[in-house]
Each structure stands twice: as structure tokens, then as C-alpha cells.
Amino acid sequence: MSSAPTSDWISITENPLSPDELSNWVIRPNCGAVVTFSGIVRDHSSTRENVIALEYETNSELAEQRLRDVVDEARARWPALERVAIHHRIGRVELSVSTVVVAVSAPHRDAAFAAAQFCIDALKASVPMWKRELWEGGSAWSDETSPIGNARDQ
């Protein structure tokens, strides 16, 4: 299930993300549904209060390749998918700011919801990305980790 180059927009970037730009980009005339997921820096994790920022690290080339695998798998499962955009920030991201955005379009909403949720689940499981939690006066790698897997196993 290959995808035309213009149908996907994948990026690993140090720049601020724009959920709105991605949501608008995925709109197509035959699509009645756009679902957008935005992952946001929150003030706590399962092991820590008072988080003020996260810092993400990856190998961008490998991460982009794995993101493409995620999108290919989503297209195999939901052939009605139209456009898919996934952007992930690296570097430091402040509280309440987006770290990752997934936007997808489809003619009907069921496929759009299912594919968007699959993309973020598969991203978290299969894309090499590590986050450090920052608080006043310290930082540590996140404890919320999983062994790296494959998109198709999600």
C-alpha cells in the first residue's frame, strides 16, 4: 500500500508545531472528517510532579523512516485514509506546548478516528525517541518507556 509523496507530511523538527497548519493541510474535497491529536507537555508524569518542560532526543533520519512505516501501516489498515501529517518536536518543549501532532483526513469519521489513534499509539511504540523530564533544578529521563517495537505489531 504505497502513498503518493504529496499525501503524507512527516517531520522531525526543532521548531514549534502548528496543529492548525497540519489540520488544514489534510483537508481534501472528498473528506468529511479531520481528526487531530496534539500531545502536550503536562505538569506531571507517573513518577514526577511539577514538570516544567520536556526535552526530546532522537536520530532524525531513523525516526523519520519509522514514522513513514507508521503511516504506511495506517494506510494498509484504513485504505480510505486521505492525507496524513505527523510532526514531532525535538529539543526542549515548555509546559502546555505541543510535542507531537497527528492529523488525518478521511471521507468518514470512523476511519479518521481509528487511524489517528493508531498513528500516535504506533509512534510511541516504534519511533526512536527519548524524553527527559525537566523540573526546577533537575532533570531525568522519563520512566514511561517501552521496548522499541514495530508499527505493524500495534
Add this chain to the structure above:
Amino acid sequence: MSSAPTSDWISITENPLSPDELSNWVIRPNCGAVVTFSGIVRDHSSTRENVIALEYETNSELAEQRLRDVVDEARARWPALERVAIHHRIGRVELSVSTVVVAVSAPHRDAAFAAAQFCIDALKASVPMWKRELWEGGSAWSDETSPIGNARDQ
């Protein structure tokens, strides 16, 4: 399960919708997930090609009350929900433009996805709203209808 007045933002409006404004409004410091659904005018329905616009009609007072029922039911089912915003346009809406936007925030993504999907499913089933499909030279009420139901039955 009552909700603080500042936690919900419900609107039936003739003005253009801004998915971005709703997505930003729902962000809270304890939230790691925002899910936004945007319903878009598409170029076809199950019975018609070449749709160029939709025209929505409702009784706004009743529709807003029923939207509040939808949100209350979502909060009862997913107590972790933080903010919920649902805006629905009435009047004429052109191709590729948003007719309805649902944005929700939660600490974790599972609740955000489930609640957003519930809200749009329950809206379609329980909010009095009728759409007319417009094409070059004509128009007709949508055939994609369902008897009006209750949010809690979705």
C-alpha cells in the same frame, strides 16, 4: 456529573468555526492530550455527487441544550476529561469548510480520543439539526438521517 461553567464551550453559530481556537482553549496544565474532530463539507454524500455546500437549520436553544446533555454524558463516562468545546455552524457552509468542531483535553490520550468520538457520535444522534445538500442548480434535504435519540443511549 456537573461541569464548571468555564470547562465547556458550546456554541451554535452562523460564523466560521476555528478548530485552532477550540484546540487551544481546551489546553490545561495537567493535560497531555488534545483531540480535535472537524466535520468538513465534502463533495459527495451517499446519494449525491458534486455537492458544493451544505445548509444547516436548527432550533438554536434546543440544540444548545442537547449539546450540553452530550457533554454531561461524556463527563459522566470519562471523569478525567478536562475541557470540552463543541461548536456547530448553521446556515450555508461551503465545500472543504468546517461545519462542526469538537475539541477535548485530558491527562491521557485514550480518554481524549474516546470522549471526542463519543461527542460527535452523540451529537449526530441527539442534537436537532438538519442539513440540505446544495449542488449547481438545486438542493435537497440530506438522506443520511436518523431518528433523534438521547446522548446517554449512544
Add this chain to the structure above:
Amino acid sequence: MAKLILLGPAHDAAGRREDHFDGVTLDDVLKEAVIRYGADFGTLLEVSQVWLNGEPAAPATRLESHDEIMVLPPVSGG
């Protein structure tokens, strides 16, 4: 006099958005409305819900003045 509010396809079928009726029960008003608007409205009414003052109500419900009856055809929001 009860007010009848005709929404969406119901206003097309009735040729108006609201109307007024005398009638002892909800059912009286609906029967009179079918006579006034014709068979197409009757057909739509069969698949529609009828609410009294914002809530579903039984056909035998007795009306009071200023009651508001809404005819709600099958919906198509979103």
C-alpha cells in the same frame, strides 16, 4: 392555542415554520396539522418525533395554553 414549531424538512412539508392550533390533546393537534398540510407532511410525521415544551410527550397529553409543540424529523447534524 398551542404553538406548533416545524423544523428542517418539516417546515418544507408544512410550508411554514410555525403555526397555531386549538386542540385538547397533542394528538388532536397533529391530526389537524395533517389535514391542514397534506399527505407529505403526514408521511414525514410518521418518522418524526414530537416534543412538548422541549421534551418527548405522549400523544394523549392534554395541552395548556402557551404549550410549544415541536416536530423533529430524523436528524442529520455534523
Add this chain to the structure above:
Amino acid sequence: MAKLILLGPAHDAAGRREDHFDGVTLDDVLKEAVIRYGADFGTLLEVSQVWLNGEPAAPATRLESHDEIMVLPPVSGG
């Protein structure tokens, strides 16, 4: 010489982001790396995946020059 790339927590544990090793097999390099970096790195390696040129590879895989080995600790994206 094979290049070892140390990602996320692995670069902290090793004290560097990349390094170079001689070794006939992948396993040779990893054993040598644990000696060079110490026990904390060894502990992290046990829960990490090791990829060769962008793909999972068996420990017995024989190395060629310019091979790129990546140590991928458990991930936490999104």
C-alpha cells in the same frame, strides 16, 4: 572499524554519543563497550535493542567496515 551510536539514555550511560570499535561480530563490540563504559551501561544494554545499519540484527552477525551499530533504549516518544 564499526561505529557505535548511543541514543537517549544510552549516551548518558556511555558518556558519549558515538564511538568506534574493532570486533568480528556485533556481540564482540557490545562486550567491549560494556568493559569500556561500565556496569550501568551493561544494565541499560540488557533492556535495549541493538540495530545494525537501521535494522535489528543478531548478536552473531559479522561486521564489515563502515557498519553502523545503534543502541536503542526503551522509547518514550510523543
